[in-house]
Amino acid sequence: MSQQTTIRKLAALVNTPVEKLLEQLAEAGMPFSDPDQVVSSTEKVKLLGFLRRTHGKVDKPAAEGDAPKKITLSRSRKQELTVGGGKTRSTVDVVVRKKVTVVRPEAGQEQSPGDERAEILRKLEESKQRNLAEQKALAEADRLRAEEAERVKREAEEAEQRRIAEAAAAQAAAEAGTVPADDDSRKVPPAHGHGHPKAPARTDDRAAPRHKTRGSHVMATGVEDDDRTKRFAGQMHLSAAERARRTNSTRGRAKPRRHPDQSRTGTGFTKPTAPIVRDVAIGETITVADLAQKMAMKGGEVVKALFKMGVMATINQSIDHDTAALVTEELGHNVVRADASDVENELLAHVESVEGDAVARPPVVTIMGHVDHGKTSLLDYIRRTKVATGEAGGITQHIGAYHVETDKGVISFLDTPGHAAFSSMRARGAKLTDIVVLVVAADDGVKPQTIEAIQHAKAASVPLIIAVNKIDKSGADPLRVKNELLEQEVVAEEFGGDVQFVELSAKTGQNVDSLLDAISLQAEFLELKAxxxxxxxxxxxxxxxxxxxxxxxxxxxxxxxxxxxxxxxxxxxxxxxxxxxxxxxxxxxxxxxxxxxxxxxxxxxxxxxxxxxxxxxxxxxxxxxxxxxxxxxxxxxxxxxxxxxxxxxxxxQGEGQLSLPLIIKADVQGSVQALREALTALSTDAIRINVIGSGVGGITESDAQLASTSKATIIGFNVRADATARKVIETNGVDLRYFSIIYDVIDQVKQVASGILGVEIREEIIGTAEVRDVFRSSKFGAVAGCMVVEGVVKRTKPIRVLRDNTVIFEGELESLRRFKENVDEVRENTECGIGVKQYNDVKPGDQIECFERIEVQRTL
CATH class of the missing domain: 2.40.30.10 (Translation factors)
Structure with missing residues (x-):
C-alpha cells in the first residue's frame, strides 16, 4: 500500500465499511474525522496491533503502539534457458529469489527519506550481483556441456577414421589375396556411394554390422546409440571447419519430423508413387471443365493437351466423345462409355421392384368436345359447383381435375378445353384417361374440335361415350348428331355399333344419372385395376x-x-x-x-x-x-x-425473313404450351413468329429486360407485371399486352403476321382499387371496402379480381357506393364499397381492376 493511502481507500482494500473503520481507529486511539484523511504506515501498523489484541492473536502483551522491528519481503522469478542444440538440447529452469528486509529504527533514531532510499538501492545492488553470479554459473555449465559434446564428437571422428582405415586395409589385403577365405570377420563389402563400403543386411543384434549407410554418407552405428552424438552422424566426410559451421547453424532448431513409413532416397526426397489411373465415364458430349474434374486435373492441363492435339477448345466448351476419349487416353486414364440410360434403368428397376395385389380402381373420365357444347356445365352439374362462371369468356382454358362421389362409386373427371389452340391438352387428356365422354350439342352438331377429339380418342385406343347435350332446347336434333358421327365411324348401339349414346341436358340435369350408369358399365367392362x-x-x-x-x-x-x-x-x-x-x-x-x-x-x-x-x-x-x-x-x-x-x-438468300419476337407469360404451364404452339403455327414464308421466352407466373423485371433488349412484345395471359417490371417497361417503351381469352391473342397476332390492318381491340386498365377489408351483408353478400389507388373505377365497366398479380375472377360490379349512396364512378385516393357480382371470395389485399375494351385503328 502507498503511504498516501486515505481512510476511504484503506476501507475499500480491506473490504470494510468506512464508518466501521473510523470507529476502529478511534478505539485504537487515533481519532479521524474525515474519510479522505491520509493514514501513515505507523498508524496502519498500530491499528493492526490493536485488532490482533482485540481478537486474542497476541501471545505476549505488548505495549501500546508497539510494531514489528523489521519486515522481510520475498520475491521469486522463474525463467527457462535452452542449453545445447539438436538432440543434446535441454531446458534448464532458473529461479531467481530476492529478499528485501526493512528494519524499523529505534526510538530517537528515525531514518530520513534519504537513508531509506540508500538502503533500498543497496539491496537492489546486492540482488543484481546475485543474478549476475547465477548467470555466470549457468554460462559456465553450458560451456562445460559444449566442451563435453565436442570431445565426444572428436572421439567419434577418430573412431570412424580408424574404422575406415581398417576397412580400407582389409579390402586391399583381400584384393592382394593375403586374407584367408574363412576369415569372415575381416571381409569388407564392396564399395558403395562415395567410395565407402556398403553395409550388409542386419540379421540379429549380436551380428549387427559395425557401420551402416544413410544415403551416400557413412553413419557410425556405435555412436548413433548415444543421443548426444547422434546428430554428428552422416558428416564424417566433411572437414572439421565445415562440420563446426553446420553444427552451429543448426543448433537450437528442431529437426523436421519425417513419417516413419516414408521411403528415403539418397537426396532425402520421397520416392514418387505410381500414377493414379481413373475410369472416366464420357457420354456423347462433355465440357472440358467436367472432363478435367473427372480426371482430378486442372482445366488448363486438359486445354493444353487439346491444343497439342490440334483442338482449339476453351474450358467451358463442349467436345464430342471421340475427342474426349483421345485426350483422356493421352493423359493416362481409362475411358468408359457413359450410358445415358444408366440412371433411367436404375429408376425403372426401382419402379418395377414395387409389388402388390392389384385392386379395383376408380375410372378416369375425360370430358371432351367443341367450344360451348356444355362440357364444363355437365361436370358442374355433377360436382354441384359453379366452375363455368369463373372461366374467362365462358370457355375452359385449363385442364381441370376432380374426383366425385356418386351413387355408382368414385369417378375422376378431367375437363379439357375445347378451343382449337388447346389440341395438345386434349391429346394429353386422352392419353391419361380410361373413358372419353364426347359432349356434342344437339342444336349445333359435329364441329372441328369434335372431330379432333374423336381422333385423339382413337389414337389412344380409349372407348367413347357420346353425350348429346342441350336436348331441352327447341332446335335440338339428336338424330342429326348420330348421322354426322356416322361419317366419323362412330356408330351408335341402336345402329349396330358399340358406342353408347346418352341424350341429356346439363342445364336441367335430365338423364345425367343415365350417363353415370353408362360410365360405370363401361368401367366394369374394362376391369380397371391398380x-x-x-x-x-x-x-x-x-x-x-x-x-x-x-x-x-x-x-x-x-x-x-x-x-x-x-x-x-x-x-x-x-x-x-x-x-x-x-x-x-x-x-x-x-x-x-x-x-x-x-x-x-x-x-x-x-x-x-x-x-x-x-x-x-x-x-x-x-x-x-x-x-x-x-x-x-x-x-x-x-x-x-x-x-x-x-x-x-x-x-x-438476299432478302431476309421478317421476325416477330414474342415473350409469353401465363398462369399455368398448359396455357404456355398452347400459346406457343398456336402462335408458332402462324409463321409463314414472309414472317416468322419467334417465341424467344416463355414461363409460368407474373411478368418479372428479367422478362422486361429481355423484351427491351430483343425488341419483343410481351403477352401476359391471365398474369400481370410487378412494380419493377412496369418501371422497366415504361422507361424502355416495351409493348406489353394483357389477354384473358386465347383466341384474342391468336387473332391479334394473326392480324399482325398476315399484314392485315384493321381495328385492334385492346383492354385498357382505367382504374385499380385495393381491398382493405371485407364486410358481410345479408342483402349484398360480401362487400369489399376499398381504396382507389390508381385511375377511376366505373360501375358500368367490367372488372377483374387479382391476387398476387394473377387473375382469379373476371366479371362485373354489382354495386359501387360512397357511404350509403350509389355512385357511377370513384376516383383515385377515394374510399368506396364494391360488391362483385356472383363472387363472394374477395379477401383483404386483393386488387379489383377496372378496365374497358377499346377499338384502336392500326397505323403504319
Whole structure:
C-alpha cells in the first residue's frame, strides 16, 4: 500500500465499511474525522496491533503502539534457458529469489527519506550481483556441456577414421589375396556411394554390422546409440571447419519430423508413387471443365493437351466423345462409355421392384368436345359447383381435375378445353384417361374440335361415350348428331355399333344419372385395376407457379399411394412432397390410384404431361433429374447449331425473313404450351413468329429486360407485371399486352403476321382499387371496402379480381357506393364499397381492376 493511502481507500482494500473503520481507529486511539484523511504506515501498523489484541492473536502483551522491528519481503522469478542444440538440447529452469528486509529504527533514531532510499538501492545492488553470479554459473555449465559434446564428437571422428582405415586395409589385403577365405570377420563389402563400403543386411543384434549407410554418407552405428552424438552422424566426410559451421547453424532448431513409413532416397526426397489411373465415364458430349474434374486435373492441363492435339477448345466448351476419349487416353486414364440410360434403368428397376395385389380402381373420365357444347356445365352439374362462371369468356382454358362421389362409386373427371389452340391438352387428356365422354350439342352438331377429339380418342385406343347435350332446347336434333358421327365411324348401339349414346341436358340435369350408369358399365367392362400400396407413379396434368407456395403441380396418381414426405422425380424436376391438396383446397395425407391432387415441394415447375415417380431417397431423384436436364441442354445446343446454319442460309438468300419476337407469360404451364404452339403455327414464308421466352407466373423485371433488349412484345395471359417490371417497361417503351381469352391473342397476332390492318381491340386498365377489408351483408353478400389507388373505377365497366398479380375472377360490379349512396364512378385516393357480382371470395389485399375494351385503328 502507498503511504498516501486515505481512510476511504484503506476501507475499500480491506473490504470494510468506512464508518466501521473510523470507529476502529478511534478505539485504537487515533481519532479521524474525515474519510479522505491520509493514514501513515505507523498508524496502519498500530491499528493492526490493536485488532490482533482485540481478537486474542497476541501471545505476549505488548505495549501500546508497539510494531514489528523489521519486515522481510520475498520475491521469486522463474525463467527457462535452452542449453545445447539438436538432440543434446535441454531446458534448464532458473529461479531467481530476492529478499528485501526493512528494519524499523529505534526510538530517537528515525531514518530520513534519504537513508531509506540508500538502503533500498543497496539491496537492489546486492540482488543484481546475485543474478549476475547465477548467470555466470549457468554460462559456465553450458560451456562445460559444449566442451563435453565436442570431445565426444572428436572421439567419434577418430573412431570412424580408424574404422575406415581398417576397412580400407582389409579390402586391399583381400584384393592382394593375403586374407584367408574363412576369415569372415575381416571381409569388407564392396564399395558403395562415395567410395565407402556398403553395409550388409542386419540379421540379429549380436551380428549387427559395425557401420551402416544413410544415403551416400557413412553413419557410425556405435555412436548413433548415444543421443548426444547422434546428430554428428552422416558428416564424417566433411572437414572439421565445415562440420563446426553446420553444427552451429543448426543448433537450437528442431529437426523436421519425417513419417516413419516414408521411403528415403539418397537426396532425402520421397520416392514418387505410381500414377493414379481413373475410369472416366464420357457420354456423347462433355465440357472440358467436367472432363478435367473427372480426371482430378486442372482445366488448363486438359486445354493444353487439346491444343497439342490440334483442338482449339476453351474450358467451358463442349467436345464430342471421340475427342474426349483421345485426350483422356493421352493423359493416362481409362475411358468408359457413359450410358445415358444408366440412371433411367436404375429408376425403372426401382419402379418395377414395387409389388402388390392389384385392386379395383376408380375410372378416369375425360370430358371432351367443341367450344360451348356444355362440357364444363355437365361436370358442374355433377360436382354441384359453379366452375363455368369463373372461366374467362365462358370457355375452359385449363385442364381441370376432380374426383366425385356418386351413387355408382368414385369417378375422376378431367375437363379439357375445347378451343382449337388447346389440341395438345386434349391429346394429353386422352392419353391419361380410361373413358372419353364426347359432349356434342344437339342444336349445333359435329364441329372441328369434335372431330379432333374423336381422333385423339382413337389414337389412344380409349372407348367413347357420346353425350348429346342441350336436348331441352327447341332446335335440338339428336338424330342429326348420330348421322354426322356416322361419317366419323362412330356408330351408335341402336345402329349396330358399340358406342353408347346418352341424350341429356346439363342445364336441367335430365338423364345425367343415365350417363353415370353408362360410365360405370363401361368401367366394369374394362376391369380397371391398380396396385394401391407402395411407391406411387403417375402423370402431371397441369403445373403453375404460386407466389406464396412456389411450384404447384396437379398430378394424377396411376399406381401406388402418394403420401406426404415422399421423394419424387418429375421430368427434370425433383423434390420432396411438402403438402397435398385436393380439388377443393383441403389438405390430405395421401392419394391412391386415379385420384388427382396438387403437390407442393418440387424444385421447379414441371412440364404438363411429364411422368412422376416416387423413389426411395433424394439422391436417385436428383441424379435422374440432373441427367435429364443435361440431356435436354445438349439437345438444345445441337438445335442451336442448326438454327445458326438456317440463319446463314437465310442471309445468303438476299432478302431476309421478317421476325416477330414474342415473350409469353401465363398462369399455368398448359396455357404456355398452347400459346406457343398456336402462335408458332402462324409463321409463314414472309414472317416468322419467334417465341424467344416463355414461363409460368407474373411478368418479372428479367422478362422486361429481355423484351427491351430483343425488341419483343410481351403477352401476359391471365398474369400481370410487378412494380419493377412496369418501371422497366415504361422507361424502355416495351409493348406489353394483357389477354384473358386465347383466341384474342391468336387473332391479334394473326392480324399482325398476315399484314392485315384493321381495328385492334385492346383492354385498357382505367382504374385499380385495393381491398382493405371485407364486410358481410345479408342483402349484398360480401362487400369489399376499398381504396382507389390508381385511375377511376366505373360501375358500368367490367372488372377483374387479382391476387398476387394473377387473375382469379373476371366479371362485373354489382354495386359501387360512397357511404350509403350509389355512385357511377370513384376516383383515385377515394374510399368506396364494391360488391362483385356472383363472387363472394374477395379477401383483404386483393386488387379489383377496372378496365374497358377499346377499338384502336392500326397505323403504319
Amino acid at each position: 396396385v394401391a400400396e407402395g411407391r406411387a407413379n403417375g402423370v402431371v396434368i397441369e403445373s403453375s407457379l404460386d407466389k406464396g407456395r412456389g411450384p404447384v403441380a396437379t398430378v394424377l396418381v396411376q399406381q401406388g399411394e402418394l403420401k406426404k414426405g415422399d421423394y419424387l422425380v418429375c421430368g427434370v424436376q425433383y423434390g420432396r412432397v411438402r403438402a397435398l391438396f385436393d380439388e377443393t383446397g383441403s389438405q390430405v395425407e395421401g392419394a391412391g390410384p386415379s385420384i388427382p391432387v396438387q403437390v407442393l415441394g418440387l424444385s421447379g415447375v414441371p412440364d404438363a404431361g411429364d411422368d412422376f415417380v416416387v423413389v426411395e431417397d433424394e439422391r436417385l431423384a436428383k441424379d435422374v433429374a440432373e441427367q435429364r436436364d443435361a440431356k435436354r441442354r445438349e439437345s438444345r445446343l445441337a438445335q442451336g447449331g442448326n438454327r445458326m446454319e438456317d440463319i446463314m442460309a437465310q442471309l445468303g
